[in-house]
Amino acid sequence: MDPPSPDSARASGKSSESWDFGNLIGLILAVVLAMVVVKLSTPTVMKPRLWSPEELAKYNGSDPKLPVLLGIVGSVFDVSKGRKHYGPGGGYSHFSGRDASRAFVSGNFTADGLTDSLGGLSPLQVKSIMDWHNFFQNSTKYIYVGKIVGRFYNQSGLPTKEFVKATLLAARGERIMKERKKEEDRFPTCNSRWNPQQGGEVWCTTGYPRIVEVVSDGLYRGTSDSRCACFDEKAMNSRKGLLLYEGCPPLSQKCQSSPPQV
Ligand code: HEM
Numbered sequence: 001m002d003p004p005s006p007d008s009a010r011a012s013g014k015s016s017e018s019w020d021f022g023n024l025i026g027l028i029l030a031v032v033l034a035m036v037v038v039k040l041s042t043p044t045v046m047k048p049r050l051w052s053p054e055e056l057a058k059y060n061g062s063d064p065k066l067p068v069l070l071g072i073v074g075s076v077f078d079v080s081k082g083r084k085h086y087g088p089g090g091g092y093s094h095f096s097g098r099d100a101s102r103a104f105v106s107g108n109f110t111a112d113g114l115t116d117s118l119g120g121l122s123p124l125q126v127k128s129i130m131d132w133h134n135f136f137q138n139s140t141k142y143i144y145v146g147k148i149v150g151r152f153y154n155q156s157g158l159p160t161k162e163f164v165k166a167t168l169l170a171a172r173g174e175r176i177m178k179e180r181k182k183e184e185d186r187f188p189t190c191n192s193r194w195n196p197q198q199g200g201e202v203w204c205t206t207g208y209p210r211i212v213e214v215v216s217d218g219l220y221r222g223t224s225d226s227r228c229a230c231f232d233e234k235a236m237n238s239r240k241g242l243l244l245y246e247g248c249p250p251l252s253q254k255c256q257s258s259p260p261q262v
Pocket of ligand 1: 092
């Protein structure tokens with residue numbers, strides 16, 4: 001076969017250039033179209049801002065066109081990705097469109113319980129609410145979208161005295177948790193079992209069962225909680241306030257903790 005003439009080579013070069021140009025235009029159009037589709041199908045990410053409780057109420061999931069928002073300790077999160085939990089009919093729908101911080105520990109989802117008031121809660125309870133706040137904050141699913149003007153943030157978005165108080169209580173709760181953990185590492189909780197025929201039994205694999213008060217959760221309600229812990233003889237002699245189960249010999253590793261029910 002003859003080699004292509006210079007003319008025919010030029011002609012074919014020209015037609016491949018115009019083919020490349022057409023392709024480029026097509027590619028650009030395809031990319032622009034893809035960007036439009038992605039933009040339209042991706043929900044707009046809200047910029048964090050200040051919310052009034054009334055505005056927030058509209059975002060309780062009842063309008064399917066709006067994102068679902070939830071308030072906790074004054075912060076607002078977009079929880080649309082958890083619509084099945086937080087939307088209408090979901091197990092946690094009561095948390096949407098409002099700040100119902102208290103219900104995160106009380107589990108009280110009645111009108112009275114759905115409040116952001118933390119009045120009278122113990123440090124451990126406030127710590128637990130703050131842990132929920134941090135759960136939403138650190139979630140890769142949910143997005144922080146601002147603050148509610150009210151109990152925890154003022155008109156300028158600055159923390160109120162109540163917010164500072166909640167933070168201090170939660171910090172106290174954290175210290176109490178650490179102290180309890182230290183105690184439990186040192187004096188392990190007794191093994192226990194219960195059935196109606198035998199009643200309750202507690203026992204230690206090392207040491208002896210004693211009833212001991214748990215590290216107090218603040219000054220609240222005057223209640224004192226107790227647990228069964230295993231003490232060795234030395235610790236038993238130096239620790240004040242330990243109680244022995246009724247009828248249990250002092251050096252028995254197993255005690256009856258409650259009578260049979262039948
Ligand atoms: C004070 C009581 C309770 C509160 C405040 C609470 C709150 C929550 C919240 C905020 C979530 C996170 C949902 C998410 O991923 O966004 C959750 C998850 C969950 N809760 Fe509760 N809960 C409570 C009690 C219970 C109880 C009693 C049960 C079981 C009987 C339970 C079962 C679950 C389950 C299974 C999940 C995981 C759901 C999933 O990811 O599919 N919760 N809870």
